[in-house]
Amino acid sequence: MKAFGDEDTIFEDMDILNPNEQTYQPESLPEREVELDQIHSALRPATMGSTPLNLIVYGQSGQGKTVGIRLKTNQLQEYADDSDMDLTVVHIRCKGMDGSYHVLTHLVKRLRETRLGPGEELPSGHQRKTLLNMVIENLEKVGGTVIVVLDEIDAIGNDDYILYELPRSNPDGVRLSLIGITNDLQFRENLDADVRSSLGEDEVRFEPYDANQLRDILARRAVGALRDTYFEDDVEDYQHLRSEILSDDTIPLAAALGAQDTGDAREAIRLLFRATRFADDRGETTVAEAHVREARDFLETKAIESGIQTLPNQRMLALMAVTYHQVHDDTPATTTPIYTQYKTFCEYVDVNVLSNRRFRDRLNDLADTNVLNKRQGRGRGDENQYSLAVELDTVLENLPKKSERLGDVATVLRERV
Numbered sequence: 001m002k003a004f005g006d007e008d009t010i011f012e013d014m015d016i017l018n019p020n021e022q023t024y025q026p027e028s029l030p031e032r033e034v035e036l037d038q039i040h041s042a043l044r045p046a047t048m049g050s051t052p053l054n055l056i057v058y059g060q061s062g063q064g065k066t067v068g069i070r071l072k073t074n075q076l077q078e079y080a081d082d083s084d085m086d087l088t089v090v091h092i093r094c095k096g097m098d099g100s101y102h103v104l105t106h107l108v109k110r111l112r113e114t115r116l117g118p119g120e121e122l123p124s125g126h127q128r129k130t131l132l133n134m135v136i137e138n139l140e141k142v143g144g145t146v147i148v149v150l151d152e153i154d155a156i157g158n159d160d161y162i163l164y165e166l167p168r169s170n171p172d173g174v175r176l177s178l179i180g181i182t183n184d185l186q187f188r189e190n191l192d193a194d195v196r197s198s199l200g201e202d203e204v205r206f207e208p209y210d211a212n213q214l215r216d217i218l219a220r221r222a223v224g225a226l227r228d229t230y231f232e233d234d235v236e237d238y239q240h241l242r243s244e245i246l247s248d249d250t251i252p253l254a255a256a257l258g259a260q261d262t263g264d265a266r267e268a269i270r271l272l273f274r275a276t277r278f279a280d281d282r283g284e285t286t287v288a289e290a291h292v293r294e295a296r297d298f299l300e301t302k303a304i305e306s307g308i309q310t311l312p313n314q315r316m317l318a319l320m321a322v323t324y325h326q327v328h329d330d331t332p333a334t335t336t337p338i339y340t341q342y343k344t345f346c347e348y349v350d351v352n353v354l355s356n357r358r359f360r361d362r363l364n365d366l367a368d369t370n371v372l373n374k375r376q377g378r379g380r381g382d383e384n385q386y387s388l389a390v391e392l393d394t395v396l397e398n399l400p401k402k403s404e405r406l407g408d409v410a411t412v413l414r415e416r417v
C-alpha cells in the first residue's frame with residue numbers, strides 16, 4: 001500500500017491545472033482582451049457614480065465566460081475597496097434551481113448574508129411576489145451599487161418571472177445591475193423582446209477558442225502547475241514554453257482534441273490534467289502523447305457511463321430495446337423489431353408507450369449522443385438500423401441497478417449474456 005508523503009511528484013501546484021473553477025481562478029485571460037474590454041465598458045459607470053449596464057454574456061461551454069466575469073467584478077471590487085465605493089457583487093449559479101422561485105430564494109439569502117454574515121437560512125414557503133419584495137427590501141438595506149450575476153441563467157427555464165421583474169424593480173437608493181451568463185444560444189433568441197432589451201442593454205459574445213489559443217492557455221496553466229516548466233524570456237505563449245516534463249506533442253495534442261468539437265478550454269485543461277495525473281500517479285517523470293490519448297479514452301468512457309446512467313426513462317427503454325437485440329446477436333436491428341421490444345418493456349415497466357415516430361426520435365437522440373450507431377435506410381420503406389456504439393459490457397454495467405422495474409429489465413438483459 002502506498003503511504004502519503006513518500007512519493008515524488010512532477011506537480012509544483014496541482015490546483016493550477018485543475019479545470020474546476022472553484023479550485024483555481026486564472027489571473028489573466030489574454031485570449032479574451034476584447035471581451036474583457038466590453039465587460040469593462042458595461043461595469044465602468046459604477047466608478048463614475050452611475051449604474052453599471054445590464055449585460056448578457058453568451059457563448060458555448062468552456063469559453064471563459066464565468067472566469068471573465070469573475071475577473072472583471074473582482075477588479076471592480078478591488079477598486080471599490082480602495083476608493084471607499086459601496087459595491088456588492090452576488091454571483092448565483094442558477095443550474096439545478098429550476099425557476100425564478102429558487103433563484104429569488106437564494107438571492108434573499110445571499111443579500112442577507114452580505115449584511116449579516118454567513119449562516120442565513122433559505123427563506124421558505126413564500127410566494128414569488130413576496131420573495132421579490134424581500135429581495136428589494138434587502139437590496140435597499142445593502143444599498144450602493146449591487147451587481148447580481150446570474151450564471152447559467154437559461155436554467156431558470158420557463159418560469160422567468162425574475163427576469164421580467166428584477167430589472168424594473170427600482171429599489172430605492174440602489175444602483176442595480178444584472179449580468180446573465182448562458183451557453184444556450186437559443187435562450188437569448190427566445191427571450192421576450194422586453195426582457196431582452198432590459199437585460200441585454202449590453203451583450204458580449206465569446207467565440208470558441210481555436211487550437212492555437214488553447215495551446216497558449218494550456219502552456220500558461222502548465223507553467224504554474226508543473227516543475228521544471230517555464231516560459232523563455234518571460235513570453236507567455238506556447239512557442240516560448242520550455243519543459244522537462246512535457247513531451248513536444250503533449251500540449252498540441254490536448255489542444256487539438258479540445259478544439260475538435262467546440263474549442264472548449266475546460267475540456268482541453270481536463271485532458272492535460274488527467275494525462276498528467278496518470279503519469280504522476282505511476283511515478284513517471286514525463287507526460288507524453290500516449291498519456292493524453294489514455295486520458296481521452298478514460299474521460300470519454302466516463303462521460304458515456306454517466307450519460308447512460310442519467311438517461312431519462314424513455315431513452316433508457318429505447319437503449320434497452322437495442323441492447324436486447326445486441327444480446328441476442330441480431331444487430332444491427334431495424335426500427336420495427338426494436339420498437340416491438342420497446343413496447344414489451346414499457347408494458348412491464350408500466351410507462352406509456354410512445355408513438356412509433358416519437359420512439360424513432362428517441363433512437364436518433366441516442367445516435368446523436370454517440371450511444372448508438374445508426375445506419376440510414378436507403379430508400380422508401382427501408383428502415384434505419386441501430387446497434388450499440390458502446391461496448392455491450394459498458395452498457396450493461398451502467399443500466400439501472402436499483403430493484404425498480406427498470407432495474408428488473410436490466411437484470412434480465414445482464415443474465416442473458
Ligand SMILES: Nc1ncnc2c1ncn2[C@@H]1O[C@H](COP(=O)(O)OP(=O)(O)OP(=O)(O)O)[C@@H](O)[C@H]1O
Pocket residue numbers: 018019020021024025026028029030031032059060061062063064065066067068182183217265266269
Ligand atoms: N483564457 C483562459 N485562460 C486560462 N484558463 C481559461 C481560459 N478560458 C477558460 N479557462 C478555464 O477553462 C475552464 C472553463 O472556463 P469558464 O467556467 O469560465 O467557462 P464558461 O464559458 O463559463 O463555460 P460554461 O458555459 O460551461 O459554464 C475554467 O477552468 C477556466 O479557468
